[in-house]
Amino acid sequence: MDKVFGEKIGGLDYQIRKGVYAIIFNSAKDKVLAVQNSRGHYFLPGGGIENEESYQECLEREMLEETGYNVFLGSFIGNAKRYFQSTKNEPLLNDGYFYLAELLDKMQEPIEDDHFIKWINIDSVRELLVHEHHYWAVKEGLKG
Template sequence: MKKVFGKKINRIDYEIRKGVYAVIFNSKKDKVLTVQNEKGHYFLPGGGIEDDESHTQCLARELLEETGYDAFISTYLGSAMRYFYSADGKPCLSQGYFYLAKLSKKKQKPIEDDHLLKWLEINFAKQLLIHEHHYWAVEKGVHG
């Protein structure tokens, strides 16, 4: 059974957004890598699945675009969903698939200029990550 965050309201048509995200810790495992967008919101690195991409293909592409690094994608942490309203007021269901990963070699400059990489202390991640299911994945990564 998937973990579900937010509240589903009956008779509302939610746009489903499927995405794959990485939980990347520093060597002490006391900080997690996040991406901060131009609005100041924090997310785990990753994003939407395109066409027929597998989870690992999607995550490798997203990590390269957002961080400029190749990555080692390892343990699948699980899937969780969150009902929410987008910035423009549309009802959405984020269906996230989460993996532990480590950055490898720097290959390029990040493509997305409006995304800043930020290492967050685990205790601040709960308050700063915009989606509860992203923090759920961080906790699963910390506690196994």
């Protein structure tokens, strides 16, 4: 069964955005890697699938763009969706695919200069991560 978060408001035409996201814990599993944007919002690293990318290709590209690191893709955690409205008030449905992952070598400086890598405490994930389905995925990843 699909995990669905957020409220679907009747009469709105939701654009579906399929994305792939990494759950990366530190060795003690008390922190998770997040990306903070210039507005101060936290997200899991990852993003939308472009063209005919595989999930792995998407996550590898997004990780390089956002963090500058290569990533090892581990086990699949699950799929969860969230209805929300973007900052421009566009109705969106984020269809997220979540994987455990590990950081490998730093290859470059991040391309997206308004994104900052932050290790956030597991205890504060719920209030810091913007999307509920990202929080759900972190909780699921901790079970592994």
